[in-house]
Amino acid sequence: xxxxxxxxxxxxxxxxxxxxxxxxxxxxxxxxxxxxxxxxxxxxxxxxxxxxxxxxxxxxxxxxxxxxxxxxxxxxxxxxxxxxxxxxxxxxxxxxxxxxxxxxxxxxxxxxxxxxxxxxxxxxxxxxxxxxxxxxxxxxxxxxxxxxxxxxxxxxxxxxxxxxxxxxxxxxxxxxxxxxxxxxxxxxxxxxxxxxxxxxxxxxxxxxxxxxxxxxxxxxxxxxxxxxxxxxxxxxxxxxxxxxxxxxxxxxxxxxxxxxxxxxxxxxxxxxxxxxxxxxxxxxxxxxxxxxxxxxxxxxxxxxxxxxxxxxxxxxxxxxxxxxxxxxxxxxxxxxxxxxxxxxxxxxxxxxxxxxxxxxxxxxxxxxxxxxxxxxxxxxxxxxxxxxxxxxxxxxxxxxxxxxxxxxxxxxxxxxxxxxxxxxxxxxxxxxxxxxxxxxxxxxxxxxxxxxxxxxxxxxxxxxxxxxxxxxxxxxxxxxxxxxx
Amino acid sequence: xxxxxxxxxxxxxxxxxxxxxxxxxxxxxxxxxxxxxxxxxxxxxxxxxxxxxxxxxxxxxxxxxxxxxxxxxxxxxxxxxxxxxxxxxxxxxxxxxxxxxxxxxxxxxxxxxxxxxxxxxxxxxxxxxxxxxxxxxxxxxxxxxxxxxxxxxxxxxxxxxxxxxxxxxxxxxxxxxxxxxxxxxxxxxxxxxxxxxxxxxxxxxxxxxxxxxxxxxxxxxxxxxxxxxxxxxxxxxxxxxxxxxxxxxxxxxxxxxxxxxxxxxxxxxxxxxxxxxxxxxxxxxxxxxxxxxxxxxxxxxxxxxxxxxxxxxxxxxxxxxxxxxxxxxxxxxxxxxxxxxxxxxxxxxxxxxxxxxxxxxxxxxxxxxxxxxxxxxxxxxxxxxxxxxxxxxxxxxxxxxxxxxxxxxxxxxxxxxxxxxxxxxxxxxxxxxxxxxxxxxxxxxxxxxxxxxxxxxxxxxxxxxxxxxxxxxxxxxxxxxxxxx
Ligand SMILES: Cc1ncc(COP(=O)(O)O)c(C=O)c1O
Ligand SMILES: Cc1ncc(COP(=O)(O)O)c(C=O)c1O
Numbered sequence: 001x002x003x004x005x006x007x008x009x010x011x012x013x014x015x016x017x018x019x020x021x022x023x024x025x026x027x028x029x030x031x032x033x034x035x036x037x038x039x040x041x042x043x044x045x046x047x048x049x050x051x052x053x054x055x056x057x058x059x060x061x062x063x064x065x066x067x068x069x070x071x072x073x074x075x076x077x078x079x080x081x082x083x084x085x086x087x088x089x090x091x092x093x094x095x096x097x098x099x100x101x102x103x104x105x106x107x108x109x110x111x112x113x114x115x116x117x118x119x120x121x122x123x124x125x126x127x128x129x130x131x132x133x134x135x136x137x138x139x140x141x142x143x144x145x146x147x148x149x150x151x152x153x154x155x156x157x158x159x160x161x162x163x164x165x166x167x168x169x170x171x172x173x174x175x176x177x178x179x180x181x182x183x184x185x186x187x188x189x190x191x192x193x194x195x196x197x198x199x200x201x202x203x204x205x206x207x208x209x210x211x212x213x214x215x216x217x218x219x220x221x222x223x224x225x226x227x228x229x230x231x232x233x234x235x236x237x238x239x240x241x242x243x244x245x246x247x248x249x250x251x252x253x254x255x256x257x258x259x260x261x262x263x264x265x266x267x268x269x270x271x272x273x274x275x276x277x278x279x280x281x282x283x284x285x286x287x288x289x290x291x292x293x294x295x296x297x298x299x300x301x302x303x304x305x306x307x308x309x310x311x312x313x314x315x316x317x318x319x320x321x322x323x324x325x326x327x328x329x330x331x332x333x334x335x336x337x338x339x340x341x342x343x344x345x346x347x348x349x350x351x352x353x354x355x356x357x358x359x360x361x362x363x364x365x366x367x368x369x370x371x372x373x374x375x376x377x378x379x380x381x382x383x384x385x386x387x388x389x390x391x392x393x394x395x396x397x398x399x400x401x402x403x404x405x406x407x408x409x410x411x412x413x414x415x416x417x418x419x420x421x422x423x424x425x426x427x428x429x430x431x432x433x434x435x436x437x438x439x440x441x442x443x444x445x446x447x448x449x450x451x452x453x454x455x456x457x458x459x460x461x462x463x464x465x466x467x468x469x470x471x472x473x474x475x476x477x478x479x480x481x482x483x484x485x
Numbered sequence: 486x487x488x489x490x491x492x493x494x495x496x497x498x499x500x501x502x503x504x505x506x507x508x509x510x511x512x513x514x515x516x517x518x519x520x521x522x523x524x525x526x527x528x529x530x531x532x533x534x535x536x537x538x539x540x541x542x543x544x545x546x547x548x549x550x551x552x553x554x555x556x557x558x559x560x561x562x563x564x565x566x567x568x569x570x571x572x573x574x575x576x577x578x579x580x581x582x583x584x585x586x587x588x589x590x591x592x593x594x595x596x597x598x599x600x601x602x603x604x605x606x607x608x609x610x611x612x613x614x615x616x617x618x619x620x621x622x623x624x625x626x627x628x629x630x631x632x633x634x635x636x637x638x639x640x641x642x643x644x645x646x647x648x649x650x651x652x653x654x655x656x657x658x659x660x661x662x663x664x665x666x667x668x669x670x671x672x673x674x675x676x677x678x679x680x681x682x683x684x685x686x687x688x689x690x691x692x693x694x695x696x697x698x699x700x701x702x703x704x705x706x707x708x709x710x711x712x713x714x715x716x717x718x719x720x721x722x723x724x725x726x727x728x729x730x731x732x733x734x735x736x737x738x739x740x741x742x743x744x745x746x747x748x749x750x751x752x753x754x755x756x757x758x759x760x761x762x763x764x765x766x767x768x769x770x771x772x773x774x775x776x777x778x779x780x781x782x783x784x785x786x787x788x789x790x791x792x793x794x795x796x797x798x799x800x801x802x803x804x805x806x807x808x809x810x811x812x813x814x815x816x817x818x819x820x821x822x823x824x825x826x827x828x829x830x831x832x833x834x835x836x837x838x839x840x841x842x843x844x845x846x847x848x849x850x851x852x853x854x855x856x857x858x859x860x861x862x863x864x865x866x867x868x869x870x871x872x873x874x875x876x877x878x879x880x881x882x883x884x885x886x887x888x889x890x891x892x893x894x895x896x897x898x899x900x901x902x903x904x905x906x907x908x909x910x911x912x913x914x915x916x917x918x919x920x921x922x923x924x925x926x927x928x929x930x931x932x933x934x935x936x937x938x939x940x941x942x943x944x945x946x947x948x949x950x951x952x953x954x955x956x957x958x959x960x961x962x963x964x965x966x967x968x969x970x
Pocket of ligand 1: 097152153
């Protein structure tokens with residue numbers, strides 16, 4: 001019976017956008033294009049010099065009807081896209097925190113894309129789930145609870161806040177969110193307050209406790225305790241504390257052990273945002289920053305910031321999330337999930353679908369080994385130290401807070417600049433000038449009211465020579481600026 | 486002054502995990518590994534046959550101290566990872582919805598990984614922001630509002646719910662979430678109810694309106710109206726309607742225009758989840774399903790499901806999100822953002838960081854052109870039609886709901902199975918047997934109480950021959966099963 005239909009099948013070949021021969025040829029071309037890009041990356045202005053709207057003027061706004069060749073498209077990448085890039089992998093990129101990459105991370109990403117599996121539950125991709133479960137030990141986190149990869153720190157904070165909120169609502173039973181209070185320092189990444197608002201915490205109940213330059217912008221357990229007690233006196237319920245290991249502005253380290261001690265007395269959920277500096281803790285000399293981590297409910301770190309992986313966030317201890325995030329629709333049911341012998345990672349995150357991202361970290365750990373990864377952290381810290389020494393050796397500049405990791409926070413000295421009012425403007429001018437050359441890209445922040453220049457070492461390709469050249473350029477800018485004043 | 490320090494610099498080369506020569510060599514090796522995988526993919530069991538916990542027994546649990554060679558690692562991928570994969574790209578994968586990929590999508594992903602930019606604001610990656618802004622027209626969505634790439638549909642629903650909630654709270658002023666009600670059909674993806682709970686909507690106020698097989702499991706505007714009116718009489722406030730274009734179970738299409746008409750009378754936010762079937766609307770013959778889309782507040786589609794791209798979700802009309810999701814910390818301030826001449830995509834999503842994902846879709850549209858993309862949709866639909874005809878030609882089977890896209894919903898006929906109680910068990914047995922062969926992977930669902938087998942055509946490499954072979958296997962299973970009864 002199926003017979004007739006079968007013989008009716010058109011034997012015209014279907015359009016096949018994944019022909020293995022063509023894939024092989026074009027992917028090899030792309031590898032060469034990318035290797036050339038890395039080879040020449042030094043020659044591009046690190047900060048893009050284009051004007052807003054530049055691309056709309058240069059590329060068609062509609063998808064073409066007919067196919068175009070890879071050559072044509074790569075020409076456009078070269079001529080239209082690359083000039084509009086701020087080159088995060090340039091060795092002259094010292095802005096924000098770095099977004100590191102590595103050959104192994106790249107290969108891991110290729111494999112992840114190759115399999116293109118959507119591992120929402122175990123059966124949909126057993127290897128994807130199980131490889132991710134092997135990672136925690138590599139991060140030197142022994143304890144229980146495992147780990148899971150989220151897309152961003154923001155998502156990690158969001159899902160842990162939801163778990164904390166739902167646990168507290170269960171205990172409380174009123175269904176009223178308005179009495180929950182959350183705590184962090186005023187140096188905490190802005191995404192914390194955003195996530196709190198997303199889950200329905202009243203902005204009135206977000207306590208961003210002030211820090212001081214004298215305490216290195218670190219959150220004081222005494223002040224936390226005072227804030228919590230004041231809130232409780234007012235009938236509010238302490239819900240969640242976000243501790244930062246390496247703040248975005250100045251890499252301040254909040255003392256996990258003391259803070260968790262205070263928070264745990266009042267049953268709060270404690271999360272550690274170790275987005276940047278968490279990776280450094282693979283070196284024994286930085287590991288003490290994690291003291292007390294066994295007291296916390298969750299910890300996140302972004303391996304793309306310093307561990308040579310693409311954009312990601314790794315969260316320790318996410319089992320507590322499952323209650324708040326699980327679903328069980330019929331179309332995803334299967335024997336293994338029902339038998340409770342497996343983990344379904346969809347219940348540990350916002351989305352249902354998820355990629356096989358653990359391949360990247362796994363390739364990185366295996367390709368480089370812990371020894372080289374430690375070297376990599378240390379060499380960045382060493383280069384930051386070189387830069388710090390440069391700054392200290394020039395009396396026109398000052399170090400604003402002591403350097404701990406790969407970030408140097410410095411500025412033109414107020415004394416050199418006719419009073420403090422003028423200092424911010426001078427530093428802004430210096431920054432604008434340096435960035436406008438396209439030879440270095442740095443960013444700024446404000447901490448304790450002080451306008452600070454941030455020099456973040458960590459782009460994978462940066463070597464001593466780039467740090468030396470950057471310092472020369474900054475001095476040149478200062479020379480010109482201070483002459484004209 | 487810097488002089489002495491400079492001359493003190495150690496001239497030992499740093500560990501460089503992105504050496505361009507080594508990158509070139511190893512990435513070429515990986516391309517060949519992947520091309521070989523695609524070439525041999527037919528030979529692997531499509532559903533992994535491993536047992537829970539298999540990997541822990543076969544791979545080291547700690548990161549090695551010292552580096553390992555790419556060859557060693559690829560051996561482990563071959564021997565340990567691949568056997569544990571459920572091969573989503575296998576031409577014999579007919580489960581869930583497909584996760585499509587293509588050479589162009591792969592190359593786009595490589596470029597995205599290559600630049601490794603973190604485009605939270607315009608200046609951090611002008612080209613990344615501007616290319617993403619060029620996409621909407623390619624999706625045939627003319628209107629205003631633009632589009633933005635999110636990670637998953639779940640995230641798209643989450644952020645639009647938050648925007649709707651905050652808008653309504655602003656109007657209302659009470660700060661009390663408990664009176665908001667949200668609506669969808671009982672066929673809506675489970676992630677909808679999950680997202681509602683995440684943003685603090687009471688589970689009591691989530692209305693999943695029953696659908697019927699007679700109405701093709703489509704949400705009835707009359708029933709929606711009745712539900713909304715009943716809630717309003719009880720003093721509740723209608724907040725958000727989620728309409729699905731192509732439900733997960735059976736690809737039912739909710740009528741956008743009529744539903745939006747009802748919802749808009751009461752000021753609700755209307756979101757369209759077009760995760761799977763939205764891509765089909767690039768073909769004129771499917772475009773009518775979008776009738777009324779100009780009335781809705783947001784629409785999401787997942788190009789990985791049918792548009793040859795990796796895991797993603799594209800959201801139309803996200804400008805309304807900015808109010809709920811924006812942040813403005815000092816460390817991200819810059820002239821362009823301040824001047825309002827640019828878009829900062831961090832304010833349209835959960836996370837701060839974001840990858841240059843639009844490169845994938847851009848490469849796909851340009852490499853294939855609209856004509857080939859339409860062909861691709863049509864050829865999948867054509868193959869599904871072939872399968873449907875097979876099923877219809879065999880009286881032991883029945884089609885449960887009419888096929889509209891690439892999914893065929895069918896089952897062993899109750900009449901053949903000694904009554905309806907036994908039907909579910911027989912179909913389950915058939916499914917288990919088919920999947921256990923490793924030659925085909927299908928999944929099931931329940932709709933209107935009926936246990937349904939789902940045959941979803943769309944894996945990129947699937948051709949007529951695979952559909953024919955799958956049908957033969959299913960018949961073989963039915964033969965054996967019905968003989969033993
Ligand atoms: C300490 C810290 N937390 C959170 C973030 C935001 O991370 P994401 O973009 O992953 O949400 C950053 C980004 O720089 C950060 O430095
Ligand atoms: C209609 C529909 N909506 C939402 C989802 C969930 O998508 P995501 O994993 O992107 O959150 C799916 C997944 O299959 C779907 O079919």
